[in-house]
Amino acid sequence: PRLTRFFEANPGISLRIEPINSVSMLKSVHVDMAVLWGIGGWEGHKCELLLSLPAVPTANRAVADQVTQLGLAEAVKQLPLLGDSSGDAGWRAWHAAAGLPYAPSRSSLTIPDSNSRVQAVVDGQGIALWDDLVAPEFDDETLVRLSDIRVENAGYFVIFTDRPMSQGAEAFLNWLRAENDRSERRA
Template identity: 25%
Template sequence: MPVPLRAITVFHAVARSGSITRAAEDLGVTPSAVSQQVQSLEVSLGTSLIGKAGRNVVLTEAGERYFEMIGPEIDRIMEATQRIQGFRSVTTLTVRATPSLSTKWLLPRLSGFVDAHPDIELRLDGTNEPTVFQKDSVDIEIRHGTGGWAGLHVEGLVEESFRPVCAPSLAAPGSLGPEELARHRLIHSVKSQMQWPLWFKLAGLAPPGRWRRLLFDRTHMAIDAAAGGLGIALESDLMLWNDLKSGRVACPLRDPPRVTLTTQWITCPHESLRHRKVRAFLDWIRREREAWTAERAAATL
């Protein structure tokens, strides 16, 4: 029986987009033509591959396994075809990271990667939405969390050191004792894993009985608020680095305790490690991590 290559590529488009309508738009055909192709593939394989969930589709267990097996091969075939046809001269690599990490740490370093890999077209997707790799067109996600996501390659980006920071005009570097923090407004990054109560606990300090708070749901907003003199923020040196070096913010504590935590994790499907573009980015970001760690160890910020 002939291999239904057209039906396989149509199923791949449906599984990747999660929608028959979007797959039809991507392929330039009608939704009914997409449905017919998927049905013919199901008949050929003798099993159901997709089901309905409202306007979207969901993969059956067999569909998920089949998509996982054919996905990398179809991607390679499509990329090879596009190269031969001249539709694209570069490979696209999509990296997803939180807006704060993208802005504060990745973006200032990206020139090294793009200059070293002119054949790779990088797309940096700054969002807090977790990636569903089987559906989203994302190659690598630097995910904020605690790590340990089953079924993925996971490695910590770096161990971060958290410290209070503020504008030097609000409190000079080294001018405050821990007990004096509560005299100022304390800025909270509400999505951060390192909150003020945890920092006081890990630092072996008693938290203040009362405090004035200012809350933000983005780290870069909390940092900018601290730099603007609105209060004292608790942030990671990973996010703070350029602001510390420029003097926009500084730690107002005398002998600040060292409180560390890994909150950013490099993640991707294990099978993606075979792709040259993924390996290139991982090699680059590991070198950047080593260079930044060495710079941090030598600095006196």
């Protein structure tokens, strides 16, 4: 919803937004940069943390009830853990933060697209790591936080390609940084 402010501040600049779910996709599309959720460590790519948003395990109410019955330590072994574009990196980081061995069920599922992954959690397909991006779903209790243990170093990173950035992309990146600063001042 904030993109209107970008265009008002930058008349004459056109943007093309591509859905990119992984750093490997940067080789197959012509973009100046990507914004990806993760914990960093995109080998061979320069990246910058744009927005820090610690992530916690989440589920719908029915799966949350199963977690309560099993206990969280057992639930993350038995129930499907839904991975993101980083595969299991986020889940490995969460298990380390929780002091638990990483030993998920074989029915784990990776869903790189965030919209599809949140819908899978809403539909009860498993447990996923989420942050305040899904605050409306937390607020209306469509999704439930299963633990206060967070992946602290999670967030949204700008991943740079090896191509020079266009003036429009530089303007957009500066605008993203300013929007983030504005949001942090309000928090």
